[in-house]
Amino acid sequence: xxxxxxxxxxDALSRREFLGRSATGLGAAALSYLLARDGYxxxxxxxxxxxxxxxxxxxxxxxxxxxxxxxxxPTHVDLYDWKPKLKEMHGQPVPQEYLGxxxxxxxxxxxxxxxxxxxxxxxxxxxxxxxxxxxxxPHVAGMADDLCFVKSxxxxxxxxAPAISLVLSGAQLPGRPTLGAWLSYGLGSETEELPSFxxxxxxxxxxxxxxxxxEFYWSSGFLPTRYQGVKFRSGNEPVLYLSNPNGLSAEVxxxxxxxxxxxxxxxxxxxxxxxxxTRIAQYEMSYRMQTSVPELADLSKEPADVLESYGPxxxxxxxxxxxxxxxxxxxxxxxxxxxxxxAGWDQxxxxxxxxxxxxxxxxxxxxxxxxxxxxLGLLEDTLVVWGGEFGRTxxxxxxxxxxxxWGRDHHxxxxxxxxxxxxxxxxxxxxxxDDLGINAISNPVHIHDLQATLLHLLGIDxxxxxFRFQGRDFRLTDVHGDVxxxxxx
Numbered sequence: 357x358x359x360x361x362x363x364x365x366x367d368a369l370s371r372r373e374f375l376g377r378s379a380t381g382l383g384a385a386a387l388s389y390l391l392a393r394d395g396y397x398x399x400x401x402x403x404x405x406x407x408x409x410x411x412x413x414x415x416x417x418x419x420x421x422x423x424x425x426x427x428x429x430p431t432h433v434d435l436y437d438w439k440p441k442l443k444e445m446h447g448q449p450v451p452q453e454y455l456g457x458x459x460x461x462x463x464x465x466x467x468x469x470x471x472x473x474x475x476x477x478x479x480x481x482x483x484x485x486x487x488x489x490x491x492x493x494p495h496v497a498g499m500a501d502d503l504c505f506v507k508s509x510x511x512x513x514x515x516x517a518p519a520i521s522l523v524l525s526g527a528q529l530p531g532r533p534t535l536g537a538w539l540s541y542g543l544g545s546e547t548e549e550l551p552s553f554x555x556x557x558x559x560x561x562x563x564x565x566x567x568x569x570x571e572f573y574w575s576s577g578f579l580p581t582r583y584q585g586v587k588f589r590s591g592n593e594p595v596l597y598l599s600n601p602n603g604l605s606a607e608v609x610x611x612x613x614x615x616x617x618x619x620x621x622x623x624x625x626x627x628x629x630x631x632x633x634t635r636i637a638q639y640e641m642s643y644r645m646q647t648s649v650p651e652l653a654d655l656s657k658e659p660a661d662v663l664e665s666y667g668p669x670x671x672x673x674x675x676x677x678x679x680x681x682x683x684x685x686x687x688x689x690x691x692x693x694x695x696x697x698x699a700g701w702d703q704x705x706x707x708x709x710x711x712x713x714x715x716x717x718x719x720x721x722x723x724x725x726x727x728x729x730x731x732l733g734l735l736e737d738t739l740v741v742w743g744g745e746f747g748r749t750x751x752x753x754x755x756x757x758x759x760x761x762w763g764r765d766h767h768x769x770x771x772x773x774x775x776x777x778x779x780x781x782x783x784x785x786x787x788x789x790d791d792l793g794i795n796a797i798s799n800p801v802h803i804h805d806l807q808a809t810l811l812h813l814l815g816i817d818x819x820x821x822x823f824r825f826q827g828r829d830f831r832l833t834d835v836h837g838d839v840x841x842x843x844x845x
Contacts, residue, residue: 374501406552407544411817415843417779418547418739420687420695421539421810424680424722425524426714427515427567428701431748431764432772433793434711438488439478440752441791446474454794461514463704463753464765470751472792473762476708492715493726495723496774501783502726502735503774503842507619508787508796511746511768511803516567516702519745519768521804524695525572526832533577533823535807536693538832539814540583541576542821547690549648551586553696554686556679558590560717563700574695578825582634585695588682590674595649652685662728667720675722687738687818703742705754705763709809726776739813747771750793770796773806775801779813795832801840808837813844 357503433439449469460467477491482500489497496503513519518528525532533541536553545685555574564617574585588594624632655663655671658681669675676698683694699716703711722742729735748764748771770789777780788798808818811832818837822829 367524372606383767390521400562401577404544404546405548406540408821409462411542411821413817413820414815416813416815417737418777418813419737420692420694421739421741421778421814422683422687422725423535423536424718424740424742425520425695425697426701426718426742426744427520427569427697427699428565428703429519429744429746429748429766429771430704430714431703431707431711432507432767432770432789433748433750433764434475434477434707435490435493435715436488436505436772437476437643437747437770437789437793438490439750439789439791439793442472442793443474445472445792447756448472450792450794454792458769458794459514460749461568461766464749467751469748470749471756472750473752473756473764476711476762479513483783485785487783489783492712493719495720499723499726499776501777502730503580503771504780504782504838505774505785506801506806506843507772507785507789508771508785508798508800508804509743509771509803510796510800511544513746514766514768516745516766519568519766520573525575525577526804526807526834529568529579530575531834532575532581532830533583533833534572534574534585534695535810536585536695537579537583538811538821539693541567541579541823543692543814545690545692550645550652550686550689551692552581552692553585553695554691554693555585555697556590556682557587557697557699558676558679558717559698560676560700560710560713563713565700565702565706565710567699567702568789569697569699569722573697578830579660579823580630585693592653592673594653594673594682595645603641610771648689652682652689655681665720665724665725665727669717669722673693677724678783680721680725681728684725684732684734688732688734692802701749705761706764707764729777735777737778739780739810740776741773741810742775743773744771746794752783755841765821767794769794775843780843784843786840786843799840799842802836804833804837806838807833809840809843812839 450472455467479488479490482489482497485501485675487500511519513522513528521530522528524534540552557569576584606721620632620635663670666681667677669677670681672678683696686694700714726740729738746766746768749767751767751802753763787801790797822831
């Protein structure tokens with residue numbers, strides 16, 4: 357029962373208090389809406405917690421997303437986008453007609469006269485689909501027929517943070533809700549025991565080209581903060597302070613939370629601030645996570661062959677392999693969106709050294725995750741996306757005669773992502789870059805098109821999932837985006 361506000365004499369109220377209490381009716385209405393919205397909701401897809409009425413807008417192909425985000429921008433021409441002409445022209449200046457007035461990072465500035473650089477390792481075709489994959493990615497190559505390669509992605513940003521923000525939130529400047537926040541807001545969660553949106557980060561050991569993980573990469577922006585991604589830490593304790601202090605029993609903790617919730621509900625009733633509703637929900641979530649997180653992190657019941665499939669680092673918390681297994685366990689238990697971010701792909705001068713490390717640390721776990729989902733029957737309605745914020749230049753950055761220091765600069769005009777499960781066609785390649793991997797020339801896919809497609813696979817019309825802020829209806833795709841129908845199963 358919602359407590360009634362105290363009745364005070366008008367003489368006892370300041371102007372601020374009067375204005376605040378004038379909104380009491382609005383606050384009560386807001387609380388009523390929040391409680392109704394965040395309770396149990398039966399849908400055609402099963403029970404869910406939270407979400408908006410009428411969402412999904414149509415029958416979804418996917419119920420959840422795992423985004424394997426490679427911070428720093430993997431080099432498409434060395435991994436997935438085989439270009440025989442690039443190999444033929446190795447060491448020759450890049451033809452000006454491919455460049456036009458293209459803008460590159462300040463490290464390249466004017467690309468005129470830059471020398472083309474062939475892939476550092478050979479490519480081969482794989483599977484019945486004949487997908488071209490570098491020998492740097494043997495495990496991904498082995499499941500080529502399960503994947504959809506999109507080779508014509510392009511973006512607007514040439515530097516890391518703005519480009520990552522654009523991919524994940526639809527805008528280069530921080531402050532917008534990210535994909536996982538939008539999904540939590542619109543679709544809710546399939547569990548009350550774990551967060552709907554979870555983020556884990558990793559970095560290859562001894563790398564010298566790591567990227568900073570900014571909090572706005574998993575922000576809720578102007579949505580209530582309850583939709584923000586919950587970052588799990590590396591180490592054996594992914595979430596801090598879940599254990600009760602010595603001398604505090606579970607019963608006392610429950611009574612304490614109930615009393616705090618009543619106080620918060622009184623304040624919410626008075627002022628209608630949705631952040632207070634967030635506080636109530638997060639206290640409850642933390643209480644339930646005291647049981648769910650230790651069980652989630654306990655790998656003792658995982659079959660030995662499954663652990664082995666993820667590679668030798670799977671038992672090391674904080675590694676990409678461990679995070680991939682945790683991602684599977686999270687979506688298996690009802691989380692809506694899991695975002696794994698692995699830094700170190702920024703090979704400006706370490707293409708022939710650290711690229712090998714990055715591929716070694718991520719290739720096997722990425723493939724194992726997809727195959728594990730397939731084994732459990734979860735891949736059909738789980739969408740897995742692998743990619744970065746842009747690609748890397750087909751021409752060299754650095755001294756052509758100093759092979760140990762070869763590098764590639766940022767390249768936003770054509771790059772590759774792959775997707776699996778969740779309603780995308782397996783075993784296909786969509787789109788094409790030119791014969792040097794510089795420009796998208798066939799079926800170009802802008803970042804906003806990718807976002808519209810991801811939402812479509814989850815049953816969401818990207819033009820209808822909006823939130824009004826500062827007088828404008830915002831959405832993930834800003835005012836752009838078309839669903840890429842050619843990759844839909």
